[in-house]
Amino acid sequence: MTRAAKSTPPRSHSDGLIEDTRTSKKANSVRNGLPASAPADTYVRAISTKSRRVHMTDDVFPYGSGLHLEASDLSDADARTTDRSQYTITRVTPAYWRITIDHPPFNIFGPESTGQLADVIAQVEQDAKLKVIVFDSAVPGFFLTHYDFIPPLERTISIPSGPTGLPALPDLLARLSRAPVVSIASIRGRATGVGSELALASDMRFASIEKAVLSQFEIGAGFVPGGGPMARLPRLMGRGRALEILLSGNDIGAEIAERYGYVNRALPDADLDAFVDRLARRIAGFDKAVIAEIKRLVNEASLPPEKALAAEWAGFIASVQRPAAQNAIRKLIEIGLQRDPEVETNLARYTGEIHQLAQK
Numbered sequence: 001m002t003r004a005a006k007s008t009p010p011r012s013h014s015d016g017l018i019e020d021t022r023t024s025k026k027a028n029s030v031r032n033g034l035p036a037s038a039p040a041d042t043y044v045r046a047i048s049t050k051s052r053r054v055h056m057t058d059d060v061f062p063y064g065s066g067l068h069l070e071a072s073d074l075s076d077a078d079a080r081t082t083d084r085s086q087y088t089i090t091r092v093t094p095a096y097w098r099i100t101i102d103h104p105p106f107n108i109f110g111p112e113s114t115g116q117l118a119d120v121i122a123q124v125e126q127d128a129k130l131k132v133i134v135f136d137s138a139v140p141g142f143f144l145t146h147y148d149f150i151p152p153l154e155r156t157i158s159i160p161s162g163p164t165g166l167p168a169l170p171d172l173l174a175r176l177s178r179a180p181v182v183s184i185a186s187i188r189g190r191a192t193g194v195g196s197e198l199a200l201a202s203d204m205r206f207a208s209i210e211k212a213v214l215s216q217f218e219i220g221a222g223f224v225p226g227g228g229p230m231a232r233l234p235r236l237m238g239r240g241r242a243l244e245i246l247l248s249g250n251d252i253g254a255e256i257a258e259r260y261g262y263v264n265r266a267l268p269d270a271d272l273d274a275f276v277d278r279l280a281r282r283i284a285g286f287d288k289a290v291i292a293e294i295k296r297l298v299n300e301a302s303l304p305p306e307k308a309l310a311a312e313w314a315g316f317i318a319s320v321q322r323p324a325a326q327n328a329i330r331k332l333i334e335i336g337l338q339r340d341p342e343v344e345t346n347l348a349r350y351t352g353e354i355h356q357l358a359q360k
Contacts, residue, residue, distance in 0.1 A: 104139050132181060141341075196227075207265075241260045337350075
């Protein structure tokens with residue numbers, strides 16, 4: 001979806017897709033992109049939505065008593081199938097686009113998000129005049145958050161690999177990093193999981209002091225991140241700080257993120273949009289060939305190899321199926337993950353609490 005640009009870019013303001021589907025064990029024997037050793041009975045399988053009821057049985061989370069949720073317990077976005085665009089491209093000038101993430105209520109990233117982001121990345125790669133893009137969000141409190149836990153895992157692993165040969169999400173992030181176009185993440189709200197990974201794959205990151213929060217929460221839900229943070233974070237901030245972020249699963253505010261190198265700068269919220277806009281317009285005024293060559297040479301010195309990104313995705317797919325992850329995800333959904341703003345906004349606290357309870 002595209003729209004005409006105003007004279008100045010708009011200030012940032014503010015749907016897990018549930019299918020009526022059930023996957024058999026026989027169908028699960030086709031396991032594209034998974035380790036051959038992964039047992040079929042560890043798959044996140046199916047969600048029945050008959051009569052608008054979300055019925056999570058042991059087939060979904062096979063290591064527990066099952067979880068039953070009425071559709072009224074889910075957000076409206078989670079309870080309906082939608083064809084609305086999650087990304088709006090505003091062509092500020094032919095050389096400068098703003099790409100606004102708009103998937104309320106929490107900007108959760110799921111299988112349908114992958115295809116839409118692929119369309120955006122393809123446009124970025126193919127436009128001969130484009131020099132700089134800015135990612136921002138239209139959803140208050142959320143830049144881009146974690147992967148969607150509602151659709152069955154088969155929907156994710158069945159998405160074809162991309163042009164790099166990597167699985168779909170790592171492919172898109174690698175292509176963003178390597179595109180001959182400068183990418184800037186303007187972070188206002190939570191950049192959690194995939195949101196952090198999109199920011200890390202971008203060339204620059206600027207964050208609101210009052211409103212930005214970054215995190216790789218995945219360890220608290222019992223699985224390995226899949227979008228490249230283990231390969232990218234140490235290159236930005238060193239091994240120790242990268243491990244602190246990845247192994248604590250804690251929220252990182254903008255000022256600490258700036259100190260660590262997670263973001264370029266932390267700016268007062270009132271100044272963020274104007275600063276990013278000035279920078280983007282300045283870069284857009286330079287020669288594209290020179291921009292692309294400088295970026296290519298910096299990439300050679302700084303980007304992780306694609307085999308490292310592939311290994312992270314394999315680690316995510318394998319680990320999310322383990323009993324510990326299945327149990328943790330079930331508990332988080334029971335207390336409100338993907339439904340309750342309190343849980344989404346304080347995910348680090350809730351992931352810590354479920355593990356504390358498990359140890360008692």
